[in-house]
Amino acid sequence: MSLEIIQASPQSTLQATPRTGMRHVGIPASGAADPVSHALGARLVGNDISCASIEITYGPFEAVFHCNAHISLTGAVSEAHINDKPVPFHETLKVRSGETLKLGHPTAGLRTYVSVGGGLKGEVFASSPSTYLPAHLGGFDGRALMSGDVLAIGEASFHLPDEPLRTPSELQLPFTNAFALRATSGPDFPDRKTDFWSRSFSATRRASRIGIELDGDFPTLELNRNLPSAGIFPGALQLPPQGRGFLLLPDCQTTGGYPHILQVNRSDRHLMGQIRPGDSVMFLKRTPDEAAADLKQKQELLLTWMPDFRL
Amino acid sequence: MILQKILACGDDAYRLMPSDNHQRHAIAEALRSKGVWSEVVVGRESVTVQYDPCETSPEATRKLILSALDQVNLVTQKSASSVTLRMRIDEKSAPELVTCAEANGLSANEFLDRITGSDLMVDMLGFAPGFAYVSGVGDALVGKRLEHPRQLTHAGSVGFIQGFLGIYALDGPGGWPIIGQVSERLFDKTSDNPVLLAPGTRIKLEVSQ
Numbered sequence: 001m002s003l004e005i006i007q008a009s010p011q012s013t014l015q016a017t018p019r020t021g022m023r024h025v026g027i028p029a030s031g032a033a034d035p036v037s038h039a040l041g042a043r044l045v046g047n048d049i050s051c052a053s054i055e056i057t058y059g060p061f062e063a064v065f066h067c068n069a070h071i072s073l074t075g076a077v078s079e080a081h082i083n084d085k086p087v088p089f090h091e092t093l094k095v096r097s098g099e100t101l102k103l104g105h106p107t108a109g110l111r112t113y114v115s116v117g118g119g120l121k122g123e124v125f126a127s128s129p130s131t132y133l134p135a136h137l138g139g140f141d142g143r144a145l146m147s148g149d150v151l152a153i154g155e156a157s158f159h160l161p162d163e164p165l166r167t168p169s170e171l172q173l174p175f176t177n178a179f180a181l182r183a184t185s186g187p188d189f190p191d192r193k194t195d196f197w198s199r200s201f202s203a204t205r206r207a208s209r210i211g212i213e214l215d216g217d218f219p220t221l222e223l224n225r226n227l228p229s230a231g232i233f234p235g236a237l238q239l240p241p242q243g244r245g246f247l248l249l250p251d252c253q254t255t256g257g258y259p260h261i262l263q264v265n266r267s268d269r270h271l272m273g274q275i276r277p278g279d280s281v282m283f284l285k286r287t288p289d290e291a292a293a294d295l296k297q298k299q300e301l302l303l304t305w306m307p308d309f310r311l
Numbered sequence: 312m313i314l315q316k317i318l319a320c321g322d323d324a325y326r327l328m329p330s331d332n333h334q335r336h337a338i339a340e341a342l343r344s345k346g347v348w349s350e351v352v353v354g355r356e357s358v359t360v361q362y363d364p365c366e367t368s369p370e371a372t373r374k375l376i377l378s379a380l381d382q383v384n385l386v387t388q389k390s391a392s393s394v395t396l397r398m399r400i401d402e403k404s405a406p407e408l409v410t411c412a413e414a415n416g417l418s419a420n421e422f423l424d425r426i427t428g429s430d431l432m433v434d435m436l437g438f439a440p441g442f443a444y445v446s447g448v449g450d451a452l453v454g455k456r457l458e459h460p461r462q463l464t465h466a467g468s469v470g471f472i473q474g475f476l477g478i479y480a481l482d483g484p485g486g487w488p489i490i491g492q493v494s495e496r497l498f499d500k501t502s503d504n505p506v507l508l509a510p511g512t513r514i515k516l517e518v519s520q
Contacts, residue, residue: 263321
């Protein structure tokens with residue numbers, strides 16, 4: 001039970017749920033950069049979200065299956081073919097042994113998830129098979145997938161219905177090249193009056209699973225730039241001295257000393273994984289109470305289809 | 312008052328600034344033992360707590376944190392664990408030992424005596440998995456980061472900059488001058504507790520010749 005990678009550029013990794021409760025010993029979260037798309041994919045093939053899927057950054061991607069399998073495609077939508085036959089995103093697909101899955105570049109959004117019934121076997125580190133590239137932990141040998149890699153597929157525990165499953169249309173998020181992320185002021189947001197919240201920023205080419213650099217008109221901060229290092233989480237927008245913002249993603253460090261000007265809210269953090277270089281990003285101001293209400297609303301919508309998923 | 316302030320750090324975290332910075336580890340331990348918060352992270356002058364706003368509202372969480380801290384008697388907290396690390400100082404294990412010592416007008420042995428005689432404690436972790444910032448080295452010893460960081464610093468390497476040791480748990484890039492390398496395994500990726508050193512761990516450093 002396996003599949004073999006033919007092409008996986010520029011970066012594809014095995015990702016599942018994040019690592020939690022270990023940031024105090026310096027172990028970052030990792031996990032799918034867009035955890036909602038990963039979970040939707042898992043749902044279509046009957047996997048638990050702790051099973052790894054392939055997170056493909058931008059593509060192209062090609063793999064040949066050495067067994068029959070149920071698979072699904074979620075996240076950033078690109079042209080997709082199984083043995084030259086076009087196949088849709090967001091539904092359970094059957095692949096036969098010897099068939100090839102081929103994906104092109106997405107037109108909007110950055111990361112596509114290929115889920116396989118039974119899950120792809122990754123090295124489990126700290127309760128998760130998710131890959132953490134900087135320290136070569138988890139996933140496939142702790143590294144990005146390469147041509148020739150053979151990925152083992154786990155035993156599917158779930159009997160799929162004969163009719164393919166489809167993600168409910170209200171949960172199929174369309175991505176564009178503009179992102180509006182709900183956010184809350186961070187501890188170092190400037191006190192003085194600012195029109196920051198009406199500005200838009202542009203993602204630069206400095207983008208990885210650690211974070212995304214944003215260019216634009218950021219406020220100048222009067223505070224000391226060497227702040228004492230403090231715990232920091234994905235979703236933080238830091239403002240280093242060179243004046244460009246850096247939005248932290250799941251592989252970010254666990255502590256940091258740059259000014260933390262805002263925090264993308266938990267409700268919208270999954271969208272950060274779909275921002276690509278050149279995209280525009282705006283932040284919509286929320287109070288912590290408003291953010292909690294937003295989160296509950298989105299959480300309830302997701303629970304109708306994925307009872308075990310938590311944002 | 313245990314806390315000087317508690318401030319919201321976005322929509323799902325609070326940063327606690329203790330009145331007495333030495334109490335960070337006791338505060339973190341008391342909060343972690345409750346088992347209700349997603350993450351409790353010690354920083355240089357803070358403890359940051361992440362929570363799930365779907366479980367408890369921001370205001371309820373703030374009250375929960377404050378009442379959890381009311382219940383702990385920080386004075387009677389038993390002192391944290393202690394670990395002895397044996398440090399090799401041959402040229403390969405300690406490439407910058409002599410330069411660090413000379414910068415302070417000391418011989419390598421005198422410099423090491425000052426370090427190993429200090430009251431060393433893991434202040435916090437960060438930068439990389441298991442990387443420990445160790446406090447307790449007196450400010451009288453000067454030292455700063457390498458001008459050109461190394462592509463590869465080996466696991467177990469002990470770095471020194473003014474006021475701190477930095478211990479690398481994993482191979483990786485690094486910018487600290489290296490004054491030794493410990494023999495103990497600091498990181499075990501197959502373990503449920505992969506990291507040997509935790510915030511608050513006391514460290515006894517022994518030089519092995």
